[in-house]
Amino acid sequence: xxxxxxxxxxxxxxxxxxxxxxxxxxxxxxxxxxxxxxxxxxxxxxxxxxxxxxxxxxxxxxxxxxxxxxxxxxxxxxxxxxxxxxxxxxxxxxxxxxxxxxxxxxxxxxxxxxxxxxxxxxxxxxxxxxxxxxxxxxxxxxxxxxxxxxxxxxxxxxxxxxxxxxxxxxxxxxxxxxxxxxxxxxxxxxxxxx
Numbered sequence: 783x784x785x786x787x788x789x790x791x792x793x794x795x796x797x798x799x800x801x802x803x804x805x806x807x808x809x810x811x812x813x814x815x816x817x818x819x820x821x822x823x824x825x826x827x828x829x830x831x832x833x834x835x836x837x838x839x840x841x842x843x844x845x846x847x848x849x850x851x852x853x854x855x856x857x858x859x860x861x862x863x864x865x866x867x868x869x870x871x872x873x874x875x876x877x878x879x880x881x882x883x884x885x886x887x888x889x890x891x892x893x894x895x896x897x898x899x900x901x902x903x904x905x906x907x908x909x910x911x912x913x914x915x916x917x918x919x920x921x922x923x924x925x926x927x928x929x930x931x932x933x934x935x936x937x938x939x940x941x942x943x944x945x946x947x948x949x950x951x952x953x954x955x956x957x958x959x960x961x962x963x964x965x966x967x968x969x970x971x972x973x974x975x976x
Contacts, residue, residue, distance in 0.1 A: 799829070
């Protein structure tokens with residue numbers, strides 16, 4: 783259903799709402815996701831942003847995510863180039879797809895994040911990333927195609943790095959923490975890591 787310019791998947795039994803891809807066109811400008819929406823006289827708590835919800839929304843400039851959201855699906859923001867990302871309570875978002883502006887070169891992932899979904903930063907223009915100790919594993923393709931990425935700092939080590947996690951990161955040269963399980967092709971097409 784469409785409510786105030788945002789499309790939701792309504793889960794009636796649980797009284798929950800998920801932000802979904804727009805039913806017609808793309809999201810543009812500033813989007814403010816509310817904590818709850820009213821549908822047919824019933825209040826539904828907005829707790830998640832679905833897979834691909836904002837995929838290729840090139841004209842999305844800013845998004846505000848409320849404290850009620852605790853899950854953001856993989857590739858939810860792939861292909862966007864927003865200017866800012868606001869979350870009223872980032873601590874509630876534990877399994878998250880993080881995206882950054884195409885002009886943002888340094889990314890520090892908040893310590894509240896415990897998992898980085900596959901493809902989270904795929905093909906983004908970033909140079910430096912700090913991964914917090916709360917993240918123990920990188921999913922496949924997490925940073926794939928980040929050709930400008932030169933530095934990744936693991937604040938507390940990492941237990942595993944998935945397939946093609948850094949595929950095509952041509953400028954990357956890092957030291958993998960001791961004991962980490964690394965997929966054979968995690969650093970495919972990374973000449974400096976050979």
